[in-house]
Amino acid sequence: MMTTKTMTATPISVAAVQAISDRYNEPAWLRQARLAAWEVFAATPWPTYKEETWRRTRLTGFKLENYGLPQAPERVYDSREALPADLREELAKIDSAGALILQNGRVVYHELDAHLMEKGVVFTDLRTALEQHQELVKVHLGAQVPATENKFAALHNALWHNGTFLYLPPHVVVEKPLQVLVQQDAGAAHFHHTLLIGEEDSEAVIVEDFRGAREGMSDSVAEVFTRAAARLHYLRLQNLDETAWNFGTQRISTGRDALYRHLQASWGSKLSKVWIDLELEEPGGHGELLGLYFPQDHQHIDHHTNQNHRVPHCTSDLLFKGALDDHARSVYQGLIRVWPGAQKTDAYQKNDNLILSDHARADSIPGLEIEADDVRCTHGATSAKVPEEYIFYLMARGIDRRTAMRMIVQGFFEEVLNRVPVPGVRNKLEAEIAHRVGIE
């Protein structure tokens, strides 16, 4: 189904890549990077099931030519009061130190506490960052996720339009979370780029909430740099429309003694293929990857994670939990890789699936590749229906079957939810789960 908006949208082509660079009068290095990425994209065949990462996720029905680049919205807002009620209410759910709303890549609203600006915190959209801090952007952009990463990363690097930019100067602590709403119009192709840089001993929590893209596609990239002793918590809420195609590549590097925490909540989309790579590059780094998903109807959610221990004395902890209903499918594929010499690695990886329907299916492929001899690595996967004994126990206390099921499913997610430090985000996640178990 096409909408009127799509009719006026720019088709995806090398001309569109040029047009973006022209329109924003981009520096030569960026134009070249885009064109090089387009060449990689054009030269890379579409994935087939013969590639391990695509064995269980098919792109049947996906046609890039169905989507064009979206139109920028006309309206922007200069205060919270001026925002439409739905956006205002959405922002109010999180008590934040800064907020950014992007619609189709255009900033429609931006705020940041003045004292953070004074301390040198840069929290803005990527395009503004490119104008005001070109060197910072140039050094980091594409450094984690190059065009050669995969076909969707290549397409993204050619066509990204805007995104989230966060720079934390050394020793700066941002006490309240920062939040970003990424609004994506129907029928179009969206390429949101997230670039987060936490310098030495800095600290922040950032929340990105992706919405919309009905009958459209979202192809995002996130590149995260946590330098020595930085403490960064990145929460990604994927609330796209359930007709959207969603592709994402995320890579995080940690410096010495850095503490990095990540949450990927995959609620929306018709199909999601998301890669999350944690690169522990300096000793003493600690990374946590949390995941939540609850596909229904015919949704297909695929997460592919890497915990890459390149050096000694790092720890990583992964927990992905999903419930599946109706004809939904999920794929979890994860690898803990311990490089030669990465002694005293302590890595944990767990994927639990709760199957709520006879037609739902969860595939879980955890993996270990260990080339050091003094390490502790644990991994596991479970996939089970709600035990009848749980239901009977609750029913024997007077609770009806439907309510019993809801309580058990909500309880299943609790292990992840109680590790989410932002009350507003936790409420959003709980509301999404409640909605999916039938509580409006």
Next chain:
Amino acid sequence: MTAVLEIKDLHASVEGKEILKGVNLTIRQGEVHALMGPNGSGKSTLGYVIAGHPHYEVTQGDILFNGESILDLAPDERAKLGIFLAFQYPVAIPGVSFANFLRAAVSSVRGYRDRVREEMERTGQWKEVGSELIPMREFRRELLETMDRFNVDRSFARRYLNDGFSGGEKKRGEVLQMAMLKPKIAILDESDSGLDIDALRVVADGINKLVADGMGALLITHYQRILNYVKPDKVSVFYDGRVVLTGGPEVAHMLEEKGYGWVEEHLEELSR
């Protein structure tokens, strides 16, 4: 009115294998009725069948609560009538806090949930989420009072239901649930098993208080030990899927003296 649970010629099987072979038993509110029998005789099955476990099939006979058959009722409907099963092995449910679980159970058993549902049907208006629950403040006060009265640590409220509980904590948890739900008839399945003497005293004390408040109890046990703390009005001996002997407290003493071997030897005589 004193509630009565009557079990009449009850036969039940699991996967085609008959476990209950004609049970006759009556439990009245305010009475303690001990059901003693060797392991594997089907005592726990009787508890499950009374509570309505879907795994068991009733093939003959009936279970009456105040004269009405409950065989067609789902487990939650039986609980709402005032029937409670204290599990021998309570199930651990991760992520569900004891307090939230108990609030849902209390709300359901005391009719909050049904009243809201009826009102929504009558008026055609949705009520907000949470309106089907007993008010938080009222519930909290009652829970804290009950925990104190029954010697249950207040930290139970925040912990996940039976998750990581010791054997003794699980049994105390069952007593706490029973105290909050105030059943008319409770079936206590081996509530004494695996308890040290302190935990046993707490559990027995809880049962005694609830019986004094008017609850009827069917105390299923293998050993005589708990009967030193909870005095039964009646004692029935269960053997091979049936009650073979019913009498007063003296039956328990006789069993302790003679053992279940005596029952087996005198089975024919007892069955007459």
